[in-house]
Amino acid sequence: MPTWFSIEIVLTILGIAIILFIPKLTIFLLKLLIQSVLGTGVIFALNFFLAPFGLFVGINIITMFIVGLLGIPGILSLYILSFII
16 A cells, blocks of 8 residues: 555545534635635636726635635735735
8 A cells, every 4th residue: 555545535524524524624724715715706707707907816826725714805815916916
């Protein structure tokens, strides 16, 4: 059995244990995930309408994290930075 497979199993078990035993962390991570997905959808929709005017934000893991953490102010910040840069 390869060592990477063993490490993956241990990390999976550790992740499940953290989710089960630390409910506040679980709620925070779930909220971050939901906001990231919804925020990415909003960025995608805004890019569709604003790209012809030269305003667009690339969708990647960093922008998803910013939007998930900050929400609507994060989206506005990304578009302001896109306008400035």
